[in-house]
Amino acid sequence: MCAASSEVVDRLIDVVGAGHVLTYPDVVAGFATDWTGRFTGSARLVVRPADRDEVSGVLKVCHELGIAVVPQGGNTGLVGGGIPYRGEVVLSLTRLTHLGLVDPVTRQVTAGAGVTLSALTAHAAEAGLDFAINIASRDSATVGGLVATNAGGLRVLRWGSMRDQVVDVEAVLANGDVIGGVVGLPKDSTGYDLAGSLVGSEGTLAVVTAARLRLIPAFAERATATLAFDRTEDAVAAIGALRVLPSLTSAEVYYDAGLRLVCAHRRIAPPFAESYEVYLLVECTADVDPTEALGEVVETLPGLRNSALAVDESSRRTLWTHREAHAEAINALGPPLKLDVGVPPALAAEFEQEVRSIVTEVAPSATLVLFGHLAEGNYHVNVVGAGDAEDELTDRVLRAAAARDGTISAEHGVGVAKARWLELTRSPVERALYRAVKQAWDPGGLLNPGVLVAVPAT
Numbered sequence: 001m002c003a004a005s006s007e008v009v010d011r012l013i014d015v016v017g018a019g020h021v022l023t024y025p026d027v028v029a030g031f032a033t034d035w036t037g038r039f040t041g042s043a044r045l046v047v048r049p050a051d052r053d054e055v056s057g058v059l060k061v062c063h064e065l066g067i068a069v070v071p072q073g074g075n076t077g078l079v080g081g082g083i084p085y086r087g088e089v090v091l092s093l094t095r096l097t098h099l100g101l102v103d104p105v106t107r108q109v110t111a112g113a114g115v116t117l118s119a120l121t122a123h124a125a126e127a128g129l130d131f132a133i134n135i136a137s138r139d140s141a142t143v144g145g146l147v148a149t150n151a152g153g154l155r156v157l158r159w160g161s162m163r164d165q166v167v168d169v170e171a172v173l174a175n176g177d178v179i180g181g182v183v184g185l186p187k188d189s190t191g192y193d194l195a196g197s198l199v200g201s202e203g204t205l206a207v208v209t210a211a212r213l214r215l216i217p218a219f220a221e222r223a224t225a226t227l228a229f230d231r232t233e234d235a236v237a238a239i240g241a242l243r244v245l246p247s248l249t250s251a252e253v254y255y256d257a258g259l260r261l262v263c264a265h266r267r268i269a270p271p272f273a274e275s276y277e278v279y280l281l282v283e284c285t286a287d288v289d290p291t292e293a294l295g296e297v298v299e300t301l302p303g304l305r306n307s308a309l310a311v312d313e314s315s316r317r318t319l320w321t322h323r324e325a326h327a328e329a330i331n332a333l334g335p336p337l338k339l340d341v342g343v344p345p346a347l348a349a350e351f352e353q354e355v356r357s358i359v360t361e362v363a364p365s366a367t368l369v370l371f372g373h374l375a376e377g378n379y380h381v382n383v384v385g386a387g388d389a390e391d392e393l394t395d396r397v398l399r400a401a402a403a404r405d406g407t408i409s410a411e412h413g414v415g416v417a418k419a420r421w422l423e424l425t426r427s428p429v430e431r432a433l434y435r436a437v438k439q440a441w442d443p444g445g446l447l448n449p450g451v452l453v454a455v456p457a458t
Contacts, residue, residue, distance in 0.1 A: 227282065229278040367385055434452070
């Protein structure tokens with residue numbers, strides 16, 4: 001049973017101040033719909049704490065009153081995991097923007113949950129370093145969300161996903177208790193990895209307020225090229241050959257339909273005068289110019305139909321635009337069904353063909369656009385105009401991934417969009433462990449109810 005709204009508002013104002021408890025319906029509604037417009041709900045109010053202690057105070061109030069809370073960062077998620085659906089309190093973390101000094105010895109930095117990826121990257125650059133995660137929503141996505149979803153992106157091939165960048169996490173439990181810290185010890189073998197448990201937990205176990213993060217070298221030189229093939233099999237084989245290059249950082253796949261869409265939307269030229277079925281964007285980064293080494297390997301690639309090497313920063317940006325502008329070009333067609341799935345890379349070509357067959361069978365008039373991170377077997381499946389067939393498409397595509405020992409979510413999380421399909425890739429024993437973990441961390445089920453693990457709020 002929820003307490004009266006006036007009591008909730010008054011007590012939260014005592015914690016964060018009147019200016020940071022938002023109750024006007026038009027304002028609150030902006031926090032109750034995701035950026036794609038596909039997921040929408042209702043919120044009781046929005047509260048905007050400034051630091052860990054205020055987050056703790058907010059959660060104590062909500063815990064005492066039995067009110068469920070939805071943590072929210074930049075609201076750039078794609079599976080509805082940061083949206084209130086049943087009148088919860090939205091806990092906006094966008095004011096937690098503290099950035100600590102970069103430690104040059106450990107190459108670590110502490111970042112508040114509300115720090116955007118672009119701000120973090122710029123901060124690292126001032127110290128001559130870089131941050132490994134790089135995603136298209138970098139200007140809006142926040143550290144808290146990156147941790148919560150175990151974000152991946154464009155450089156997982158070399159540096160790993162968000163889990164590999166997290167040294168430690170500071171967080172607040174549903175009852176307001178603070179756990180963890182951001183000291184960043186290089187070694188600590190004292191038991192369970194509580195920080196690791198929070199990476200990928202989607203706000204269901206605790207509210208991340210800050211993270212201690214690893215930084216990477218900021219390489220001075222890079223080589224970027226788009227490679228054209230007739231078959232995905234050849235692009236996969238090319239990645240295997242290119243892995244001999246220690247500098248290989250990215251290997252992104254897209255297809256002719258998506259390229260034509262991007263070029264029309266952005267009014268830019270394609271990389272080649274001719275059209276090909278499959279395009280692989282590769283980038284190498286190093287202290288010494290990797291262009292020659294990349295070119296030597298590219299010349300040996302079987303099945304290669306054409307190649308375009310960036311000759312300056314402008315042409316490099318254009319090659320990346322061909323890949324990174326896919327999402328905006330697709331969204332311009334209409335709200336797409338977006339599925340983030342992964343299979344073993346050796347099965348990527350087979351999976352791609354099955355996805356095409358599924359869409360042709362289930363929604364023949366729909367537009368399918370595929371792109372993704374081929375080195376990880378991670379496809380972003382986008383379908384526009386599927387109408388009532390969306391649910392069947394989702395089911396068929398997720399089952400196709402699971403049948404190949406893949407994942408129903410490679411980097412976007414489960415959220416509410418995929419919660420009912422979790423059984424495809426997690427056994428009954430594993431799902432029982434999920435519920436037990438949720439019960440241990442959040443026994444009242446007050447944090448992000450219905451996301452990932454469905455435990456009803458009290």
